[in-house]
Amino acid sequence: MFAWFRDRLLRVLRVPPEPHDPIGGSTLVFRAGEGYFHYRIAVWVLGRVLLLAVAGYLAFVLVLVATAVAAQVAPAASAAAKKSLFAKVDPDVLQWVVVGVGGFVLLLYLVQSAISWALLRLDYEMRWYKVTDRSLRIREGVWFVREMTMSFANVQNVAIEQGPIQKYFGVADLLVQSAGGGGGEKGQNQHVGVFRGIEHADRVKEMILERLRKHRDAGLGDTDDRSHAAPSREVAMVEAMCEVRDETRALRAAVTAPDRMDREPARQG
Amino acid sequence: MEPSSIHAITRPHPRLLRQYLLQALFAGPVSPIAMLILYFRYHTMRYRFDEHGISKSWGILLRREVNLTYARIQDIHLASGPIQRWLGLADVQVQTASGSASAELVIEGLLEFEAIRDFLYSRMRGVRDEAAHEKPDEAVTLLREIRDDLRATREALAPKGTA
Numbered sequence: 001m002f003a004w005f006r007d008r009l010l011r012v013l014r015v016p017p018e019p020h021d022p023i024g025g026s027t028l029v030f031r032a033g034e035g036y037f038h039y040r041i042a043v044w045v046l047g048r049v050l051l052l053a054v055a056g057y058l059a060f061v062l063v064l065v066a067t068a069v070a071a072q073v074a075p076a077a078s079a080a081a082k083k084s085l086f087a088k089v090d091p092d093v094l095q096w097v098v099v100g101v102g103g104f105v106l107l108l109y110l111v112q113s114a115i116s117w118a119l120l121r122l123d124y125e126m127r128w129y130k131v132t133d134r135s136l137r138i139r140e141g142v143w144f145v146r147e148m149t150m151s152f153a154n155v156q157n158v159a160i161e162q163g164p165i166q167k168y169f170g171v172a173d174l175l176v177q178s179a180g181g182g183g184g185e186k187g188q189n190q191h192v193g194v195f196r197g198i199e200h201a202d203r204v205k206e207m208i209l210e211r212l213r214k215h216r217d218a219g220l221g222d223t224d225d226r227s228h229a230a231p232s233r234e235v236a237m238v239e240a241m242c243e244v245r246d247e248t249r250a251l252r253a254a255v256t257a258p259d260r261m262d263r264e265p266a267r268q269g
Numbered sequence: 270m271e272p273s274s275i276h277a278i279t280r281p282h283p284r285l286l287r288q289y290l291l292q293a294l295f296a297g298p299v300s301p302i303a304m305l306i307l308y309f310r311y312h313t314m315r316y317r318f319d320e321h322g323i324s325k326s327w328g329i330l331l332r333r334e335v336n337l338t339y340a341r342i343q344d345i346h347l348a349s350g351p352i353q354r355w356l357g358l359a360d361v362q363v364q365t366a367s368g369s370a371s372a373e374l375v376i377e378g379l380l381e382f383e384a385i386r387d388f389l390y391s392r393m394r395g396v397r398d399e400a401a402h403e404k405p406d407e408a409v410t411l412l413r414e415i416r417d418d419l420r421a422t423r424e425a426l427a428p429k430g431t432a
Binding site for chain 2 (some may be wrong): 013015016019023024075134135143144145146147148149150151152153154169178179180189190191194215236237240241243244247248250251254255
């Protein structure tokens, strides 16, 4: 049932399939954790419960006020009105009308709940997080599809956010920020890449920080500056210099060796 | 897709006009005005992809031009709503390190949005630089040559010394 709905919806909305891997080696693809879906469902259910509670409270207050007013202002008139209104209607018919309307509302509510569930499920399924040694790509959304690509050289900082409900379901949001301001909610600000609802946020954070360290020029800075060269290059340079030094020393040792002191001039001459 | 064909892009695809008209319909009572503005926006829109950066210009009364270099690109977004996907279009939103949350440049109305994303991506910081570093370093090669020369000299000395 859900698969049918999903396939139809994705075809009608022309949602593109899994995004391409960004350029770079050692690509790692991961998805939001199962806990993320449960978290979204929990938040949605909580929202519903809260809504019902507020609606119930308001209805309760309304009834209290109405009865108070009716009792105070005109008890006789109200009783008369009641009599005249219900006198014309058969109580059995009235009962069926109430049941019918109630059933219809309940059905609408159930259908709407099923659709909400399916949309949350779809949102959970249609998300990809891809990390290579140079960049990351985040794809999300069904109605409005968003895909972001950010290279690690531009990353300024990495943050983890976890609320109490997320903690219960064992997921967290990992935020990867590039330079640049701008307010807006999480996800609205385009300078922030959000890995929503991942299970091992700490490990992913470590991995990203590890890759950031490789870019010594990560963040703002002029890349044309040669002193900001990649560390691997510097290491190769120092190694080569050490080899030259060792070779020079060996050469000097060979030349100034005491057993050769007498032969040296002869060889040169 | 070849970079040369991206360098050749100057105008958005005519489908962008259709996208604009459909979007304007959703503007409700002000849609005729929105349509007019978007119509001129489409007809004055020009792109230029050169060696170092992109520029986009549009507008008649309020003329705008945005220029940015590939090296300053921070992140690239690909965003599309259902209307755009039905038309086979998507917005390529390009961000630099400026103080706004929205994109500095939106490349809209091009069918080759994926190729453009890859084109920009291969030229942004941290991707392009890395590739340049992969070729062996000149200084290191020179030092290795010196080392080899020294070793050859020592080995040339050694047999005579022991002989």
